[in-house]
Amino acid sequence: MNFKNKLKKISGGWFFLFCIIFIYIIFLIFNKQIYLDSLSFFNQIILKIIPIFIFVFVLMTLSNYFITPKLIIKHLTEKGLKKWIFAIIGGILSSGPIYIWYPLLADLKSKGLSNGLLVCFLYNRAIKIPLLPLAIAYFNWQYVFVLSFTMIIASIIQGVLLSKVLDKKILQEAK
Amino acid sequence: MENNTFNKSALKAAKSLWLSFPIILGTILLVSLIFVLVPVSFYTFVFSKNSFLDSIIGSIMGSISIGTPATSYIFGGEMLTQGVGLISVTAFLVSWVTVGIIQLPAESAILGKKFAIFRNLSAFIFSIPVAIITVLILRIIS
Numbered sequence A: 001m002n003f004k005n006k007l008k009k010i011s012g013g014w015f016f017l018f019c020i021i022f023i024y025i026i027f028l029i030f031n032k033q034i035y036l037d038s039l040s041f042f043n044q045i046i047l048k049i050i051p052i053f054i055f056v057f058v059l060m061t062l063s064n065y066f067i068t069p070k071l072i073i074k075h076l077t078e079k080g081l082k083k084w085i086f087a088i089i090g091g092i093l094s095s096g097p098i099y100i101w102y103p104l105l106a107d108l109k110s111k112g113l114s115n116g117l118l119v120c121f122l123y124n125r126a127i128k129i130p131l132l133p134l135a136i137a138y139f140n141w142q143y144v145f146v147l148s149f150t151m152i153i154a155s156i157i158q159g160v161l162l163s164k165v166l167d168k169k170i171l172q173e174a175k
Numbered sequence B: 001m002e003n004n005t006f007n008k009s010a011l012k013a014a015k016s017l018w019l020s021f022p023i024i025l026g027t028i029l030l031v032s033l034i035f036v037l038v039p040v041s042f043y044t045f046v047f048s049k050n051s052f053l054d055s056i057i058g059s060i061m062g063s064i065s066i067g068t069p070a071t072s073y074i075f076g077g078e079m080l081t082q083g084v085g086l087i088s089v090t091a092f093l094v095s096w097v098t099v100g101i102i103q104l105p106a107e108s109a110i111l112g113k114k115f116a117i118f119r120n121l122s123a124f125i126f127s128i129p130v131a132i133i134t135v136l137i138l139r140i141i142s
Helices: A003-009 A012-030 A032-066 A069-076 A082-093 A102-110 A115-124 A129-138 A141-166 A168-174 B006-037 B040-046 B051-064 B069-081 B086-098 B104-111 B113-141
Strands: none
Touching: A012 A032, A012 B006, A012 B104, A032 A102, A032 B006, A082 A115, A082 A141, A102 A115, A102 B006, A102 B104, A115 A141, A115 B113, A129 A141, A129 B069, A141 B086, A141 B113, B006 B104, B051 B086, B051 B113, B069 B086, B086 B113, B104 B113
């Protein structure tokens, strides 16, 4: 089942949105301050993520153009550390809230991207190079370095483990 | 690639984003609401002095918390000054940025229910050994 068909089935997304809007309406009636504060926070996020969405759109377009299921499956069945290094670097370099990356990742997944690599990518999103000075200021460089290193190793272990559980079907199809 | 023109690729990307629009918008609204409802003082109140228990609490708290990694560093740093142990603070930081309970409906709907549950559950479990190993390494090298 491809991404488009899958999303058609989950028109529950609109139901989810309406439920949240309903909760906001309840706060508007009973606690206007929480409603206003939440809406203000919402506005800040929206303004921040619009440029990232444009970036995501460009990446999705490029991925649609260049990345074919054949190409992904070729790399999926490839041996070696290269694909893991790619997932780690990609995760670290990706920016913006996690949920705006879901469509792009789902698109890649529908083209055959391994669940293990996806997990590895998502785990490494936790490491943010631009935020390292802040982390060092609160802790110290040793702590940040060791934590980042441990997390990268953990991302590979988590990816390998989940790949064994979730990728069996994909790998069988690729063979 | 031959039958896949650049315009078609852009249109496909736009359609994918539009189909994800209600989930993404709903998630941002939910994130905003919870961020307002959960005060900073709540986090420092919950932690005790037991490192192991605190690391589990840290992981649970981090899992249900939302915000950028920058926010987690600030929270974590403040917790440390409040006397919360480094293992628990690390578990808190790691689960904050690797587990997404609030985003689970969106992740589940877009990337698959099984994938989302397995990924978040394993990320939660991993946050505890990652915290312990990080602190152990620090103790060894310092």
